[in-house]
Amino acid sequence: MPEGDAVWRTARRLDDALSGQVLTRTDFRVPRLATVDLSRAEVVATVPRGKHLLTRLRADRELRGTREWSVHTHLRMDGSWRVLRPGQRWPRPGHQARLVLAVPSAQAVGFLLGVVELxxxxxxxxxxGHLGPDVLGADWDPAAAAARLGADPARPVFDALLDQRNLAGVGTMWxxxxxxxxxxxxxRPAGEVDLEALVAPAPARMDPERYTRPELRVFGHKACTRxxxxxxxxxxxxxxxxxxAHHCPTCQPA
Ligand SMILES: [Zn+2]
Structure with missing residues (x-):
C-alpha cells in the first residue's frame, strides 16, 4: 500500500498537471457519483493528508449551495493515479478506471482507487479530522503524535504506528x-518505548523532496544492514x- 511519501508525490503530480486549469471532462466511474459532471469547474489544488488525497475544485455554478468542492480519493492497496497526455492510451484497462479528470493539457486517470468521494x-x-498529525504535513507535531501513540500503552508499538488516528502517513514499510x-x-508495548524519539526522525526519513528512492534499512531486506x-x-x-513487521532479531531484541 502506498505510504504518505508516495501519496505526497502523487498529490504533487496531480497538482502540477491540473491546478489552475478548467476541467474539460469529468467521469466518475463509481455508482454513487455516476451522474456527476464537474466539467467547467476550475481545479484549485491537490493536497495530501496522510494517505488521503484531496483535489479541490471551484465549480462554475452553485451545486447544493456551494461552489467549493473536494474530490477525496484514497489509493488503498492497488490504486494509482496516472497523468497522461490528452488522447494518450491508458496504461490499464478501462474497467479499472474509477475517475477521470481532464483539462486541456492533460488527463488524470485514477485506477482501482479504494475511495472516490465528493x-x-x-x-x-x-x-x-480523525487523523493524527501528518508526518509530511504542516501540522506535524512529534509530541502530539507520541501522546496519541501512548494512549494505549499495552498496544504493540508497530500496530500503534499503523493507526492513522495516531499519526498519518505511516504504513508497514515506514x-x-x-x-x-x-x-x-x-x-514492544507502546508504553515502554520513548515514542517521541521513535517518531521524531519520520519527516526527514519520509521526505519525498529529499530522496529519489527511499532509503530502506530493514524493510524488504533479507539480511540486516547493520x-x-x-x-x-x-x-x-x-x-x-x-x-x-520486518525487523532484525539482533538489533531489535524482544
Ligand atoms: Zn541487525
Whole structure:
C-alpha cells in the first residue's frame, strides 16, 4: 500500500498537471457519483493528508449551495493515479478506471482507487479530522503524535504506528524503518518505548523532496544492514488485520 511519501508525490503530480486549469471532462466511474459532471469547474489544488488525497475544485455554478468542492480519493492497496497526455492510451484497462479528470493539457486517470468521494471543501476537516498529525504535513507535531501513540500503552508499538488516528502517513514499510532505527522490537508495548524519539526522525526519513528512492534499512531486506542477521517478519495486529513487521532479531531484541 502506498505510504504518505508516495501519496505526497502523487498529490504533487496531480497538482502540477491540473491546478489552475478548467476541467474539460469529468467521469466518475463509481455508482454513487455516476451522474456527476464537474466539467467547467476550475481545479484549485491537490493536497495530501496522510494517505488521503484531496483535489479541490471551484465549480462554475452553485451545486447544493456551494461552489467549493473536494474530490477525496484514497489509493488503498492497488490504486494509482496516472497523468497522461490528452488522447494518450491508458496504461490499464478501462474497467479499472474509477475517475477521470481532464483539462486541456492533460488527463488524470485514477485506477482501482479504494475511495472516490465528493464533498463540500468546508467538510474536509470533518471527514479527515480523525487523523493524527501528518508526518509530511504542516501540522506535524512529534509530541502530539507520541501522546496519541501512548494512549494505549499495552498496544504493540508497530500496530500503534499503523493507526492513522495516531499519526498519518505511516504504513508497514515506514513503521518497520522507524522501529529499526530506534532498535525497538515491533511487539514492544507502546508504553515502554520513548515514542517521541521513535517518531521524531519520520519527516526527514519520509521526505519525498529529499530522496529519489527511499532509503530502506530493514524493510524488504533479507539480511540486516547493520549486523547481517537474517531479517524476520512477524504478523502484528488484531485478527483480521495482521500486518507484516520486518525487523532484525539482533538489533531489535524482544
Ligand atoms: Zn541487525
Amino acid at each position: 464533498l463540500p471543501t468546508e467538510r474536509e476537516a470533518a471527514l479527515l 513503521a518497520a524503518e522507524l522501529c529499526f532505527a530506534a532498535r525497538v522490537h515491533p511487539l 549486523c547481517l542477521s537474517t531479517i524476520r517478519v512477524l504478523k502484528v495486529g488484531p485478527a483480521g488485520r495482521r500486518r507484516d
